[in-house]
Amino acid sequence: MINSLGDDAKAALNSYYDETSAFYQNAQPALLAHRFLADPEDNPILFYYTTANAVKSILRSKTFLVGSIKHMNDGLEIKYTVKLCCKILKQLGASSSEIENFTNHFQNKADLFDTYIWCFNPNGDSMAMERYGDIALGFDNQEVQKEMATELTPLNFAHGFMKIGDAFVFPLKVNYNKKFQTNYLMPIIKVILACIRNINIDPYDMNQILDSSISSLYLLSLCFKRESIREENEIRFAALKLTSNGETQEDVIYDNKPMIKVQLKKAMLRFVVINHDWDGRENEINDLVSQAEFDMATVRKTKIPYKGRW
Numbered sequence: 001m002i003n004s005l006g007d008d009a010k011a012a013l014n015s016y017y018d019e020t021s022a023f024y025q026n027a028q029p030a031l032l033a034h035r036f037l038a039d040p041e042d043n044p045i046l047f048y049y050t051t052a053n054a055v056k057s058i059l060r061s062k063t064f065l066v067g068s069i070k071h072m073n074d075g076l077e078i079k080y081t082v083k084l085c086c087k088i089l090k091q092l093g094a095s096s097s098e099i100e101n102f103t104n105h106f107q108n109k110a111d112l113f114d115t116y117i118w119c120f121n122p123n124g125d126s127m128a129m130e131r132y133g134d135i136a137l138g139f140d141n142q143e144v145q146k147e148m149a150t151e152l153t154p155l156n157f158a159h160g161f162m163k164i165g166d167a168f169v170f171p172l173k174v175n176y177n178k179k180f181q182t183n184y185l186m187p188i189i190k191v192i193l194a195c196i197r198n199i200n201i202d203p204y205d206m207n208q209i210l211d212s213s214i215s216s217l218y219l220l221s222l223c224f225k226r227e228s229i230r231e232e233n234e235i236r237f238a239a240l241k242l243t244s245n246g247e248t249q250e251d252v253i254y255d256n257k258p259m260i261k262v263q264l265k266k267a268m269l270r271f272v273v274i275n276h277d278w279d280g281r282e283n284e285i286n287d288l289v290s291q292a293e294f295d296m297a298t299v300r301k302t303k304i305p306y307k308g309r310w
Contacts, residue, residue, distance in 0.1 A: 009198035009206065012191040016209045022187035027216040036223045038171040038235040040141040045270055046120035046235055048139065049132035055272070055285075058137070058264060059292035065259040066239065068248060069115040069222075081221035082106055084181060088189045094196075101196050109214045114243040114250075115222070116167075116260045118144075120235045124273045125303040128231045134278065135285070136302075138271025144237060145171050147265055152239055165249045167241040172223050176230035185220070188213055269297045276307040 005013075015023035025031060038046070050058075058064055069078070082103060089099050121129050124136045152167035175181060195210040222238045239260060241249040250258030274285055278301075286299050 004201055005198050006194070006201075008190075008194035009202065012194040012198075012209060013205060015187070015191055016212075023191050023213075026184055027188045027191075027213055029216060029219070032216055032219060033170055033172075036172045036175065038141065038173045038237075040145070043122045043173075043235060044141055045124070045138045046122060046141050046144065047124040047126075047129075047136040047271075047273065048118075048120050049126075049129045049136045051133040052135060054133070055135050055137065056288060059288060059294065062264045062292070064118070064262045064264050065252070065254055066116045066118045066237075066262055068250065068258040069117050070248075071257040072117060077225045078110070078218075078221040080226055081181075081185075081217070081224045084178075084224070085185060085189055085217065088182065088185055089193060092190065092193055094193055098193065098196050102192060105210060105214050106217060109211070109218050111246045112243065113218070113240040114246075114248050114258075116239040116241065117222070118148075118237040118239075118262070120237075121233055122235060123233065124271060126233075127304055130275055130302075130304075134275045136271075136273040137269060138273060138297075139268050140270050141171070143265065143268040144262075145169070147268060148237055148239060148262055151262060152241070152260075162242055164242050164244055167239040170219065170222070170238045170240070172236050172238055174225050174232070174234040174236060175223055176225055176227050178227050181224045185217075188216060188220075192217075266294055266296050269294050272297055272299045273302055274299065275302045275304070 012023075015021040018024055019028075085106075086099050086103065089102060094102075120139070121136075123129070124138050126136075129136070148169045153169055154161055154163075154166055192210060192213050195206040195213070199206040199210070219238075222236070225232075225234070241260070243249050248258040249260075251261040252259050272285060272289055274282065278285060282299070282301070289297050289299055
């Protein structure tokens with residue numbers, strides 16, 4: 001069977017098992033997750049920009065609601081990565097039917113997960129990010145990772161004991177460089193195209209490699225965003241909940257949108273950064289934080305020297 005495969009499929013098999021290959025280095029899940037990891041040593045504090053009303057609700061309930069990617073602009077970024085993959089396929093000579101085959105495979109894989117995204121910025125003093133709100137909550141990166149993993153991922157997940165509603169949690173640093181993205185995706189797309197073209201000859205191997213490759217592409221679609229919004233400089237926590245038939249696995253519906261709950265422990269919140277709209281009213285925020293008993297959090301004024309306007 002292997003001898004009857006085309007040279008491209010034989011190369012795909014070699015790439016799949018060769019730990020030194022570009023495909024393996026870019027697509028292997030553990031290596032991929034490490035490559036885009038939002039390492040707590042590099043970014044110990046992550047900031048979430050929001051409004052005063054939202055802060056009051058978060059602190060009083062000690063709960064954070066994390067939204068579904070299907071109801072956020074981030075859902076468009078998945079389509080962005082798919083379009084980039086299709087462009088690479090076209091460059092490699094893929095036919096329209098082969099490109100359609102790829103997009104169908106990707107959609108089937110995406111339907112296995114109900115994905116929720118919690119977006120942060122490493123900068124607590126960003127004028128660009130102030131358009132999202134007048135307060136930036138500074139969270140301990142390591143504590144957020146620990147809490148989300150504890151709440152959403154079973155302890156024995158590494159042995160395959162995952163049920164519907166359980167989640168994989170990835171802390172990811174978003175990449176906005178299109179040239180980097182294209183180069184990174186190229187070896188994966190080459191293997192995918194070879195699998196699509198040879199799946200009738202060796203359905204077992206080609207389907208196995210194709211499924212693994214598409215899984216990696218879905219995770220990459222959560223890491224790649226358009227260059228035009230690079231000022232976001234986003235770090236995100238992605239919770240990929242297992243689902244069936246595309247059904248959502250939310251904890252609550254809020255404002256007609258599915259959300260999951262993350263408990264806000266004292267050790268998670270370290271800073272509350274207020275902008276110049278709070279000049280003369282700093283005590284209001286201090287009182288709010290004190291009443292909510294977040295005694296590990298420090299309230300401070302933004303380091304931006306003047307009031308910004310968008």
